[in-house]
Amino acid sequence: MPGLLVTIPLTVIAFSFAMIIAIILAMVQVADVPVLKQFARFYIWVIRGTPLLVQLYVVFFGLPSVGVRINAFPAAVLVFSINEGAYCAETMRAAIESVPAGQMEAGYCVGMNYYQIMTRIVLPQAFRTAFPPLFNSLIGMVKDTSLAANITVAEMFFATQRIAGRTYQFMALYLELAFIYLMFSTVLTRVQAWGEKRLNSYGGNKI
Amino acid sequence: MAMLEVKDLHKSFENTVVLDGVSLSVEKGDVVAILGPSGGGKTTFLRCINFLERADSGTFTFDGVTHDLAHIKNREISQIRKKTGFVFQNYNLFRNKTALQNVTEGLIVAHKVEKKKAEDIGMRMLEKVGMADKASNYPSQLSGGQQQRVAIARALSADPEIIYFDEPTSALDPELIGEVLSVMRNLAEEGMTMIVVTHEMDFAKNVSSRSIFMEHGHIVEEGESAAFFANPKMERTREFLRMEANRGI
Numbered sequence: 001m002p003g004l005l006v007t008i009p010l011t012v013i014a015f016s017f018a019m020i021i022a023i024i025l026a027m028v029q030v031a032d033v034p035v036l037k038q039f040a041r042f043y044i045w046v047i048r049g050t051p052l053l054v055q056l057y058v059v060f061f062g063l064p065s066v067g068v069r070i071n072a073f074p075a076a077v078l079v080f081s082i083n084e085g086a087y088c089a090e091t092m093r094a095a096i097e098s099v100p101a102g103q104m105e106a107g108y109c110v111g112m113n114y115y116q117i118m119t120r121i122v123l124p125q126a127f128r129t130a131f132p133p134l135f136n137s138l139i140g141m142v143k144d145t146s147l148a149a150n151i152t153v154a155e156m157f158f159a160t161q162r163i164a165g166r167t168y169q170f171m172a173l174y175l176e177l178a179f180i181y182l183m184f185s186t187v188l189t190r191v192q193a194w195g196e197k198r199l200n201s202y203g204g205n206k207i
Numbered sequence: 208m209a210m211l212e213v214k215d216l217h218k219s220f221e222n223t224v225v226l227d228g229v230s231l232s233v234e235k236g237d238v239v240a241i242l243g244p245s246g247g248g249k250t251t252f253l254r255c256i257n258f259l260e261r262a263d264s265g266t267f268t269f270d271g272v273t274h275d276l277a278h279i280k281n282r283e284i285s286q287i288r289k290k291t292g293f294v295f296q297n298y299n300l301f302r303n304k305t306a307l308q309n310v311t312e313g314l315i316v317a318h319k320v321e322k323k324k325a326e327d328i329g330m331r332m333l334e335k336v337g338m339a340d341k342a343s344n345y346p347s348q349l350s351g352g353q354q355q356r357v358a359i360a361r362a363l364s365a366d367p368e369i370i371y372f373d374e375p376t377s378a379l380d381p382e383l384i385g386e387v388l389s390v391m392r393n394l395a396e397e398g399m400t401m402i403v404v405t406h407e408m409d410f411a412k413n414v415s416s417r418s419i420f421m422e423h424g425h426i427v428e429e430g431e432s433a434a435f436f437a438n439p440k441m442e443r444t445r446e447f448l449r450m451e452a453n454r455g456i
């Protein structure tokens with residue numbers, strides 16, 4: 001399938017950046033870091049409040065008019081990272097806040113500091129809670145990468161459009177494309193189930 | 208000289224005064240039981256002297272050094288915490304760690320003990336509380352009584368000078384209380400210094416060296432446990448002890 005080798009890296013790279021953005025945005029909110037916390041709220045408000053497609057257009061078609069020219073693929077990576085980061089930040093924040101305060105207090109009582117407790121006790125538990133919704137976001141994102149066709153990224157949808165334009169086999173080609181996306185989701189769902197099982201080895205955050 | 212001394216501790220939440228000038232002095236080897244009705248400030252007191260809650264005023268002397276509770280620095284707090292243990296009413300075991308890891312986590316991360324050595328210490332502590340055979344269980348795979356015993360092993364791990372207990376048996380089913388109390392009794396016999404907030408009158412009477420009755424943020428009465436129970440001075444203490452005695456019937 002042409003375009004596959006664009007869709008996969010686009011998803012993998014953008015989702016990795018999104019996770020980094022998400023953890024940072026969630027942490028500055030949970031840790032109540034002044035200014036950065038307000039920035040995080042603002043960022044999430046803007047990104048969640050505007051359509052992904054519009055964000056793609058702003059970066060790819062809009063920015064050049066103010067002198068910032070970014071190639072299609074990096075532009076797509078940028079927009080998907082920023083966009084997905086905002087949604088995943090909310091997932092992470094909720095997950096961190098769902099870890100009982102007693103976990104933090106117990107950590108303090110054995111002499112650990114905030115950073116140690118966060119990284120070794122709270123975040124691992126939060127990640128367990130966040131895992132299914134994060135996977136949900138990932139599966140959603142695989143499909144959303146098709147929007148990158150609009151800014152000339154030669155991913156699967158773009159490639160299929162090209163071929164369909166030449167061969168006129170719209171039905172067969174688009175069904176095939178849909179099937180490939182479905183396969184992606186299927187594999188990811190399997191991976192999710194496997195991951196959840198592993199993470200559940202300690203009883204899945206039950207007391 | 209007292210190993211731990213609290214002077215004139217005050218603490219309010221918003222407009223409610225919760226601790227209104229509490230002073231307490233603990234000698235090495237003392238087992239101090241703090242009794243009193245719900246809402247009297249017992250938990251808040253323990254939390255203030257372990258800095259989980261910041262007191263409004265008061266001093267805290269530990270290891271010969273006096274600190275201002277309202278302005279104590281984080282660095283000093285963490286130094287003190289490394290020499291104390293805390294046992295919570297609801298255990299608060301790290302849910303993503305096994306019983307053994309719960310005990311070794313602080314040793315490895317905060318005390319920089321080498322992993323192998325920490326595990327040796329951890330196993331010894333688990334043995335002490337009768338939990339060695341469940342070392343690799345996660346908290347979700349343990350009963351309440353077992354979790355609390357692991358929590359005690361965790362509090363013991365860094366060889367603390369004193370351990371604070373906040374109603375360690377209150378969340379337990381009656382048939383599980385005994386196993387936890389017996390671990391605590393052993394600690395007392397070994398000479399561990401402890402402050403124990405409890406509703407277990409038998410423990411206070413028979414195990415603790417001193418008992419304190421706290422109500423409305425004040426210490427109403429304190430004394431040697433034997434005398435405290437045999438012959439309470441204040442009418443309010445007598446009333447409370449009578450009520451507690453009837454509770455068990």
Ligand SMILES: Nc1ncnc2c1ncn2[C@@H]1O[C@H](COP(=O)(O)OP(=O)(O)OP(=O)(O)O)[C@@H](O)[C@H]1O
Pocket residue numbers: 220221225243244245246247248249250251252
């Ligand atoms: N974080 C808080 N914010 C506001 N009020 C609080 C807070 N923690 C405790 N209080 C109040 O302080 C008072 C003392 O509470 P504390 O938990 O210290 O009592 P206690 O003696 O431990 O009671 P119990 O036997 O029920 O555990 C209560 O009136 C309680 O409502």
Ligand SMILES: [Mg+2]
Pocket residue numbers: 249250251373374
């Ligand atoms: Mg209490």
